[in-house]
Amino acid sequence: MKHSKYCIIGAGLSGLTTAYKLLQNGESDFIILEARDTIGGRLSTINSIDFGAAWLQNYHSNVLDLIKELGLKTFNQYTTGKSILMYNTMAPPHYFESDPNAPSALRIVGGSLALIHALAEKFLDKIRLNTKVERISAVSQNATIETNNGHFSAEKIIITLPPKLASHLKYNPELPEHLHREMTTTHTWMSNAIKVGINYKTPFWKTKGFSGTMIGQVAPVVELYDHSNYNESVFSLMGFVNESLRELSANDRKKQIITYLEKHLGAEAKNYSLYLEKDWSKDEFTSVESLNSYYLSPKYGHPVFNSFYLMEKLLFSGTETSPKYGGYMEGAVNSGVIATEKLLCKTLNSS
Ligand SMILES: Cc1cc2nc3c(=O)[nH]c(=O)nc-3n(C[C@H](O)[C@H](O)[C@H](O)COP(=O)(O)OP(=O)(O)OC[C@H]3O[C@@H](n4cnc5c(N)ncnc54)[C@H](O)[C@@H]3O)c2cc1C
Incomplete structure (x- = not known):
């Protein structure tokens, strides 16, 4: 059995932080167990498209500091040109332009991954x-982690x-x-989202003066x-x-989506070079149920x-546990920082 001082379960943003x-604090005796065949969890960039988290805000200071420290850069979400609002299937679309002076959402150069x-x-x-963790036991001095x-x-x-x-793990x-009650009632942020990403040889929407932003609860x-x-x-x-x-x-879903884009952005929309979707509700390493929309802001942290827990051996982290910006990348980084502080403090107190 492989033994480490620390075992981190999950190689998402929180666990990796x-x-x-x-x-950074000189503790190198750790192992990270990840169920997927990739790292990143809810950060997933495929063919340059962010199918998980994509945007940061300029007040997400922990994650922005980390990005800087790691030598990465951010850039503004493109919003120049006409944006489209569909508020009724019967009414014509409404066009609007974003205020160029308003603070922009930020994206990470190279994608979130x-x-x-x-x-x-x-x-x-x-x-x-x-390596999918199935059971955690703390019956002796150390805790044991059973996986596949x-x-x-x-x-x-x-x-x-x-x-x-x-x-859903066994303890x-x-x-x-x-604790169990709180775990079962904490909504997993974005676990109901379905994302679509479409690549084209040219940014034909920009050439036509569109920003690419299209909003509408009634739209596909x-x-x-x-x-x-x-x-x-x-x-x-x-x-x-x-x-x-x-x-x-x-x-059928693709047909509806492409027809919608053709109608509002032009016939070029059907000449895509890549079309991909990701339904997070069907991802067993994020979601345990297929929920309908969750528009209310859930309470996190x-x-x-x-x-x-488990005889002082088990600590919970991850964005949903963060008292600040829970759900977001900022919350994931925040929870990762808090968890490290708690671990180092415990180690200090017990030595
Ligand atoms: C569609 C979507 C859009 C989003 N958009 C944004 C956005 O624009 N901006 C923003 O700030 N945030 C956004 N988020 C939220 C952001 O992605 C999360 O806050 C962040 O990635 C959470 O990181 P985490 O490490 O806490 O959790 P996770 O990324 O979920 O990491 C948990 C890890 O545990 C692994 N795991 C699961 N089960 C097991 C097991 N049994 N054994 C071992 N490993 C296991 C998982 O595979 C995963 O790698 C979005 C999320 C989604 C899904």
């Missing part, structure tokens, strides 16, 4: 992919799964009732944005698919996640 910070790769660069050898890919032991475990997903001894894509890359070598539109299309066949 903790690993990065541990290493660039942040993940830069973070993990120094400890790739400590990440075990395809062997058993591990550690002094401290940091679990970064969305709490609802983490509630020995069982977790306290109040409720929010669409230009998602061309920073170098302007890949031209993309990316957005959130109307959940009413979830149960259609992939082909419940104090129940502040404590250690």
Whole structure:
């Protein structure tokens, strides 16, 4: 059984932030167990399209500091030109232009996954992919972690799964009732989202004076944005698919989406070079259920996640546990920083 001082479960932004910070503090005896065959979790950039998180705000200071520290750069979301608002299927579209002086949402040069790769660069050898944690036990001095890919032991475990997903693991001894209840009722941010990304050989919408922004609760894509890359070598539109299309066949959904784009941006919309979708509700490593829209802002960072559990060996982290900006990348980084501080403080107190 492989033993480490710290075992981090989940190689998403939160888990990797903790690993990065541990290493910065001279703690290199850790292992990261990740169920997927890739790192990043809800950060997923494919063919230059961000199918998970895409935008930061200028007040997301922890993640912006980290981006700077890692030598990465951000750029403004493209919003120049006519944007389209569809508020009624019967009414003509409404055109509007964004205020060029309003603070812009920021994107990461190279896509959000660039942040993940830069973070993990120094400890790739400590990440075990395809390793799905199934049970955590704390019956002796160390905790044991049972996975589909062997058993591990550690002094401290940091679990970064969305709490609802983490509630489906087995724990020995069982977790306290109040904690289990909070885990099962904490909504997993964006777990119901379906994203679509479409690449084109040219940014034909820009040439025609459109920004690429199209908003409409009644439309097949409720929010669409230009998602061309920073170098302007890949031209993309990316957005959130109307959940009413979830149960259609992939082909029928694509037809509706492309027809909608043709109608409003022009016939060029059907000449895409790549069309991809990602339904997060069907991703077993993010979501445990297929929910309908969750438009209310969920409450994150419940104090129940502040404590250690399982004989002081288990700590919860991840964006949904963050008292600030929970749900966002900022929350994931924040939770990773807080978890590291708690671990280092515990180590200091027990030595
Ligand atoms: C569609 C979408 C759009 C988003 N847009 C934005 C945005 O524009 N801006 C923003 O700030 N945020 C956005 N977010 C949120 C952002 O992606 C998250 O806040 C952040 O990625 C969460 O990181 P995390 O490490 O807390 O969790 P996760 O990324 O979920 O990491 C948990 C990790 O645990 C792994 N795991 C799961 N089960 C197991 C198991 N049994 N054993 C081992 N490993 C396991 C998972 O594979 C995953 O890698 C978006 C999210 C989605 C899905």
